[in-house]
Amino acid sequence: MEFKLTTNHFENIDNQNIKENLKELYNLCLEEALKGNKVAFYYEDMNNNVLSFNEGICFYSASTIKILVCLLIYKLVDEGKIDLNEELLVTKDDIFDGSGVIKNQKDDTKYSIEKLIELCLVESDNTAYIKLVKYVGKDKLIEYGKCLGALHTLEGKDSYGITNCLDMIIYWKELKKYIDSTENGKKIKQYLLNPSVKYIKNDKYVRKYGEYDINYHETGYVDTDKPYYMFVLTQINKFDYKEEFINKVAKILEDINREN
DSSP: OOOOEEOGGGGGOOOHHHHHHHHHHHHHHHHHHHTTOEEEEEEEETTOOEEEESTTOOEEOGGGGHHHHHHHHHHHHHTTSOOTTOEEEEOGGGOOOSSSSGGGOSSOEEEEHHHHHHHHHHSOOHHHHHHHHHHHOHHHHHHHHHHHTOSOBTOSSSSSBEEOHHHHHHHHHHHHHHHHHOHHHHHHHHHHHSOSOOSSOOTTEEEEEEEETTEEEEEEEEOSSSOEEEEEEEEOSOGGGHHHHHHHHHHHHHHHHHHO
């Protein structure tokens, strides 16, 4: 396991509170690593100041990758290539277990593409996600990730693949740019501000979580007067303190951002 704390401009900072926070962050992550748990975090403010731990280590993406297909579809909508009102039929053969609400439908049901996006982002619906991936094509989604500069988009056998903080920052910078510049982007932002599951307790966090087996992640940006990107990726075996760990990391990063 790699123990790497990247501090960028924080290395020579004089602020004593930030120094103490950096020490606490490193010890917190090192403690998990020494237990055999895999953890990583990434912070970047809008001046490109970076603070990260194990940013290049890969994890199973789980539902964090769902933002990418939704972003691609909205861009294709803007180009006139997709109609958000187009309806797709979801049958019992389309149903995937795990997160979401479509799995509870009793009959074959038509959903608009826009509704599937909403369910994908708000409910983290697995059936909606797979339906959207099949609609645009997995190969096209992989190509889109590569064009953005990501190295691991959907790498693996399923439609989720692996990711790391370095790929996530690429996705999220592109997504935030879209959110800030388009009307459809405002819709995405509202979906991501109001998911049915919030692991990090911050109502200004525009986020997408991911959870599968021991993988437990939150990715996104905090939309304050000093906005910053924040990802916490974990593989922690004991469920009872996963949420506690990622909230500790998130709180320290919030304090650092305030002091910086």
